[in-house]
Amino acid sequence: MLKIWITLLSLSLLWITQRSFEEEVWNAETPLLDVQYSLGESYPDHYISPDSTLAKMGEELVKTGRTIGPNGKRAKYISKHYVCTTCHNLEVEDPDLRVSDPEARLTFAKKNNLPFLQGTTFKGIVNRESWYNDDYVKKYGDEKIEKAHENLREAIQLCAIECSQGRPMEDWEIEAVLAYYWTLQFTLEDLQLTTQNLEKLNTEKEIAVHQKDLQTWLRTFYSTKSPAHFYDAPPDKKRGYEGLVGNPDNGKDLYELSCLHCHQTEGVSHYVLDNSKLSFRHLDKKITKDSHFSLYQIIAYGTYAIPGHKPYMPHYPEERMSKQQVEDLRAYVEEMAQ
Numbered sequence: 384m385l386k387i388w389i390t391l392l393s394l395s396l397l398w399i400t401q402r403s404f405e406e407e408v409w410n411a412e413t414p415l416l417d418v419q420y421s422l423g424e425s426y427p428d429h430y431i432s433p434d435s436t437l438a439k440m441g442e443e444l445v446k447t448g449r450t451i452g453p454n455g456k457r458a459k460y461i462s463k464h465y466v467c468t469t470c471h472n473l474e475v476e477d478p479d480l481r482v483s484d485p486e487a488r489l490t491f492a493k494k495n496n497l498p499f500l501q502g503t504t505f506k507g508i509v510n511r512e513s514w515y516n517d518d519y520v521k522k523y524g525d526e527k528i529e530k531a532h533e534n535l536r537e538a539i540q541l542c543a544i545e546c547s548q549g550r551p552m553e554d555w556e557i558e559a560v561l562a563y564y565w566t567l568q569f570t571l572e573d574l575q576l577t578t579q580n581l582e583k584l585n586t587e588k589e590i591a592v593h594q595k596d597l598q599t600w601l602r603t604f605y606s607t608k609s610p611a612h613f614y615d616a617p618p619d620k621k622r623g624y625e626g627l628v629g630n631p632d633n634g635k636d637l638y639e640l641s642c643l644h645c646h647q648t649e650g651v652s653h654y655v656l657d658n659s660k661l662s663f664r665h666l667d668k669k670i671t672k673d674s675h676f677s678l679y680q681i682i683a684y685g686t687y688a689i690p691g692h693k694p695y696m697p698h699y700p701e702e703r704m705s706k707q708q709v710e711d712l713r714a715y716v717e718e719m720a721q
């Protein structure tokens with residue numbers, strides 16, 4: 384009899400602790416998805432439940448290009464040329480998650496010692512609701528991009544093949560990268576909610592009629608997609624982009640945090656750049672020419688990608704490098720070539 388009582392008692396204790404766990408007060412560390420789920424949203428298609436072993440494999444794939452597969456063997460590199468972090472950060476890269484502003488990003492990157500890259504950060508990528516947006520869909524308009532636009536698994540696969548010029552990823556590799564991505568999801572702290580904001584959330588969360596509004600309100604703290612608009616080289620390269628005057632100090636940051644990330648010796652490119660006069664003079668001479676080596680051309684168009692072949696350089700959409708920044712870089716190159 385006593386045994387039964389003890390069992391009942393411990394069961395009810397368990398029940399009480401679990402309940403109070405569910406009614407936990409949301410704080411800075413609470414993952415955004417948990418909040419959204421409690422507010423009545425369903426999990427997105429790319430949701431997978433936390434799995435630290437799988438996430439570890441994903442992290443290795445992202446950072447080194449390969450990992451040991453479920454068969455116990457080390458798989459081949461996804462790409463011979465790149466790892467994902469050649470072009471994507473893993474940390475927050477924008478001081479304000481609501482806007483994709485390359486000028487604010489450059490200052491932030493410098494302060495936090497991050498490279499300034501063409502691809503968007505993987506931090507919070509699972510909290511986005513579309514990928515390969517705007518001109519990626521409009522200008523390329525092909526079926527693979529349309530699928531990738533709506534589906535994170537397809538976006539990973541597309542980038543493995545097209546951006547990193549690699550082999551198609553196996554299903555388990557894609558799941559592993561996803562598992563890793565989920566470890567990079569936003570928490571309430573990333574959204575920079577104030578104490579009052581958190582209080583509002585905690586008071587209103589139980590009130591059913593407020594839940595829909597809270598879902599929408601939360602989305603005003605971050606962008607649900609990474610916008611991408613392409614631009615052309617200026618019609619007259621001598622004059623450059625009309626009305627913009629370059630600032631060489633910003634140009635220096637761009638050169639070091641962006642170009643050198645790939646073009647330094649031992650980098651991914653055969654075209655080596657450094658801080659020598661030779662480098663700057665070569666770039667400077669080509670600025671106004673109709674050439675792959677012209678800053679205007681390489682930044683707006685990148686180099687041509689042939690899947691599976693040599694490394695290529697992705698272009699920068701306006702949100703990843705502004706026209707003002709191209710002029711800043713030009714001003715720096717011209718100054719250094721003197």
Ligand code: HEC
Nearest residue numbers: 465466467470501502503514515538539542546547609697
């Ligand atoms: C050579 C550069 C490069 C490499 C290497 C690369 N990517 Fe990308 N990736 C890009 C660019 C450029 C985009 C364009 C869209 C964006 O990120 O804004 C992109 C987009 C993506 C997107 C969609 C992002 C969004 O929010 O629109 C995913 C997902 C992605 N890449 C995954 C990967 C994975 C996984 C790897 C490694 C296996 C990888 N990428 C390697 C350049 C690269």
Ligand code: HEC
Nearest residue numbers: 469470641642645651652653654675676681686694695696
């Ligand atoms: C994500 C890596 C990456 C970044 C960042 C990058 N590049 Fe490149 N770039 C490459 C690759 C790869 C090539 C292809 C040439 C090769 O290595 O064979 C290339 C090609 C070029 C070329 C043309 C060379 C040719 O053979 O046609 C120029 C010029 C150039 N890059 C300049 C720049 C400048 C300026 C920046 C900074 C604004 C920059 N790159 C940023 C990877 C990068």
